[in-house]
Amino acid sequence: MRRVNPAVGAAAALVAVFLVAPTLVVIPLSFTEYSVLNWPPHGFSLKWYDEVLTDPTWRSATMTSLKVGAGAALAATVLGTGIALGLSRGRFRGKNVATIAILSPMIVPVVITAVANYFVFVKWGLTGTAAGLIAAHTVLGLPFVVVSVSNSLSRFDRNQENAAYSLGASPLFAFFTVTLPQLLPGVLSGALFAFITSWDEAIISQFLSSPQVRTLPSLIFSQISSGVDPSVAAAASILLAVTAALLASASIIGAVSRRKRSS
Amino acid sequence: MSSQMAPSPGAAVRFRGVRSRWGALALPGAAALAVFFVVPLAYMLVRSLSDPSPRNYVEVITSSIYLKSYATTLLVAVWTVVVCLVLGYPYAYVMARSSRPISMILGFCVLMPFWMSILVRTYAWTVWLQDNGLINTFLLRLGLIREPMALMGNALGTTVGMAQVLLPFMVLSLVTAMKRIDPALELASRSLGVGPVRTFLRVFLPLSGPGVFAGGLIVFVTALGFYLTPAILGDPTKPLISQLIVERVNTLLDFGGGGALGIILLVLTLVILLIGARFVDLKEIVGLRGES
Numbered sequence: 001m002r003r004v005n006p007a008v009g010a011a012a013a014l015v016a017v018f019l020v021a022p023t024l025v026v027i028p029l030s031f032t033e034y035s036v037l038n039w040p041p042h043g044f045s046l047k048w049y050d051e052v053l054t055d056p057t058w059r060s061a062t063m064t065s066l067k068v069g070a071g072a073a074l075a076a077t078v079l080g081t082g083i084a085l086g087l088s089r090g091r092f093r094g095k096n097v098a099t100i101a102i103l104s105p106m107i108v109p110v111v112i113t114a115v116a117n118y119f120v121f122v123k124w125g126l127t128g129t130a131a132g133l134i135a136a137h138t139v140l141g142l143p144f145v146v147v148s149v150s151n152s153l154s155r156f157d158r159n160q161e162n163a164a165y166s167l168g169a170s171p172l173f174a175f176f177t178v179t180l181p182q183l184l185p186g187v188l189s190g191a192l193f194a195f196i197t198s199w200d201e202a203i204i205s206q207f208l209s210s211p212q213v214r215t216l217p218s219l220i221f222s223q224i225s226s227g228v229d230p231s232v233a234a235a236a237s238i239l240l241a242v243t244a245a246l247l248a249s250a251s252i253i254g255a256v257s258r259r260k261r262s263s
Numbered sequence: 264m265s266s267q268m269a270p271s272p273g274a275a276v277r278f279r280g281v282r283s284r285w286g287a288l289a290l291p292g293a294a295a296l297a298v299f300f301v302v303p304l305a306y307m308l309v310r311s312l313s314d315p316s317p318r319n320y321v322e323v324i325t326s327s328i329y330l331k332s333y334a335t336t337l338l339v340a341v342w343t344v345v346v347c348l349v350l351g352y353p354y355a356y357v358m359a360r361s362s363r364p365i366s367m368i369l370g371f372c373v374l375m376p377f378w379m380s381i382l383v384r385t386y387a388w389t390v391w392l393q394d395n396g397l398i399n400t401f402l403l404r405l406g407l408i409r410e411p412m413a414l415m416g417n418a419l420g421t422t423v424g425m426a427q428v429l430l431p432f433m434v435l436s437l438v439t440a441m442k443r444i445d446p447a448l449e450l451a452s453r454s455l456g457v458g459p460v461r462t463f464l465r466v467f468l469p470l471s472g473p474g475v476f477a478g479g480l481i482v483f484v485t486a487l488g489f490y491l492t493p494a495i496l497g498d499p500t501k502p503l504i505s506q507l508i509v510e511r512v513n514t515l516l517d518f519g520g521g522g523a524l525g526i527i528l529l530v531l532t533l534v535i536l537l538i539g540a541r542f543v544d545l546k547e548i549v550g551l552r553g554e555s
Contacts, residue, residue, distance in 0.1 A: 004356070004357050004360055004361050005459075008353045008356060008357060009357055009361075011353040011354070012353050012354045012356075012357035012358070012369065015350045015351070015353070015354040015430075016354070016368075016369060016372040016373075018350065018427060018430075019372050019373060019375075019376050019427065019430060019431070020372050020375060020376060022384070022387050022388060022391055022427065023376065023379060023383065023384045023387045024387075025387050025390050025391065025397070026383060026386065026387050026390065029390060075295070078291075079291055079292035079295055080292060082288040082289055082290075082291055082292050083288070083289045083292040083293065085285055085288045085289070086285055086286050086287065086288040086289025086290070086292075087289060089285035089286070090285045090286020090287070090288070090289060091286060092286050098289075098293075101296070102292070102293070102296060104300070105296075105300055107484075107532070107533075107536065108304070108488075108529060108532070109485075109487070109488020109489075109490075109505065109528060109529070109532060110488070110490070111488055111490040111505040111508055111509065111525075112304075112307075112488065112508070112525045112528060112529050113300070113303075113304075115307065115508055115509070115512050115521060115522070115525050116300075116303035116304045116306065116307040116525070117299070117303050118512065119303060119306050119307055119310060119518060119522070120302060120303045120306050121303075135295075135298075135299045136299060138295060138299070139295065139296060139299045139300045142292060142295070142296065146292075171284075193378075196378055199380075200378075200379075200380035200381070200382070200383075202380075202381070202382040202491055203490055203491060207512075207513070217380065217382050220382060220383070220386065221382055221491070224386050224389065224495060225495075232386065233390075236380075236382075236383040236386055236387070239380050239382075239383055240379060240380065240383055243378060243379055243380065244375075247375070247378055
């Protein structure tokens with residue numbers, strides 16, 4: 001490999017700082033003692049975390065987010081795995097069009113999806129309900145599952161299934177004992193990304209939430225407009241921490257499955 | 264390697280019943296997509312044409328408020344692409360051309376924010392950019408400025424915030440293209456006595472073109488529909504189209520007008536993507552069958 005020019009390397013390092021560092025400021029901010037923004041942060045206090053974890057509004061938003069995220073991840077994983085299998089193995093016309101259609105929630109601006117969902121969910125009585133949030137977030141998470149499972153499928157050798165059939169396994173038995181275990185890394189990371197998508201989503205949530213049922217990002221969003229309060233920083237830090245933990249799990253799943261493949 | 268390897272003829276006959284049923288597995292997901300995604304969009308289209316009439320579109324296309332907003336939106340999107348390209352190009356170059364540990368660290372720095380809440384990242388920018396934020400406080404203390412500079416509440420804040428959120432898309436597109444460039448080509452150029460700068464300009468830069476195009480396309484299109492960042496960091500008196508859509512629907516309860524604005528933005532997005540897809544593979548952008 002050629003060596004990279006040091007000036008270009010330094011530029012890349014600065015861009016890396018620009019990518020990561022600005023966001024991390026919410027963490028020290030969440031531990032300050034005073035409610036006014038001060039730098040460097042004065043004192044150390046956990047009171048903002050205490051507020052976020054005990055205040056009923058914050059608490060219920062956190063619970064709603066967890067519930068909606070879990071529901072959407074589960075639905076997106078089941079439906080998305082089915083789509084990935086159908087797309088790769090089914091024989092029907094217009095597969096390319098179908099693929100684009102299924103990935104379209106990634107392409108359509110979320111603000112448009114949010115408005116469109118709001119229009120019909122008002123009619124269907126789904127606004128301000130966890131079910132409505134789950135339905136909308138499921139659609140948003142679906143493409144991530146489809147991509148992730150499809151990539152796993154493209155590495156799977158179909159002849160293993162044929163071997164199982166030839167040994168007398170039923171299609172279902174072969175699927176659950178031969179195919180699914182090997183797709184599992186793709187399925188699990190798809191599930192994690194679907195959860196993260198829901199967990200971080202603020203715009204659809206803003207439209208579909210009610211004062212009773214509202215997600216954490218939706219609450220953070222409305223609090224931001226009322227000024228910088230460290231309890232928002234604490235909530236934001238919690239949001240980041242959960243995402244980071246899930247990303248770490250996803251990369252562990254990836255690493256383990258790569259090791260299994262190579263051994 | 265291929266999973267689609269055809270089984271032996273006998274097997275194909277024996278298992279035809281099994282094979283043909285796989286397509287049905289996609290149906291529940293497709294149904295969910297239809298009910299919760301396609302139907303809402305179709306309903307939005309209907310509302311935009313019938314609530315009260317197709318005149319919604321005339322209003323939205325001719326009124327100066329909206330025309331200004333389209334112009335602002337396009338301008339911000341162009342600036343975002345420019346900033347992403349300037350920051351992303353050297354970054355992607357180093358990522359594609361350095362040894363494994365360094366390129367892994369850079370990959371981490373680009374993928375981490377990719378998955379981090381846009382809301383939190385935008386909120387974090389307010390801590391830096393507001394009048395009593397970190398940057399202004401620092402500069403005031405150093406005596407470099409006398410009064411706080413307006414770093415947010417304007418196009419600057421929006422562009423900085425959007426560029427940071429969208430930079431990973433640009434970097435990933437560029438890296439994919441740059442990794443395909445054979446380093447031997449540059450060596451060949453150098454061995455023929457061409458200097459490093461000219462080698463870069465004549466060999467590397469043109470070959471990285473597809474990545475620049477793909478990254479620029481995806482950043483531009485995504486920027487057009489951005490809502491959170493302009494809503495938090497932008498100028499409230501110069502709203503982007505997405506902000507006007509939300510205002511129409513949420514505050515004014517004007518579903519027809521908001522719907523028309525939304526459909527126009529959607530069509531604009533799709534047309535740009537379709538034109539762009541003639542030159543780049545969109546599947547690659549969303550990560551389907553990319554390298555793993």
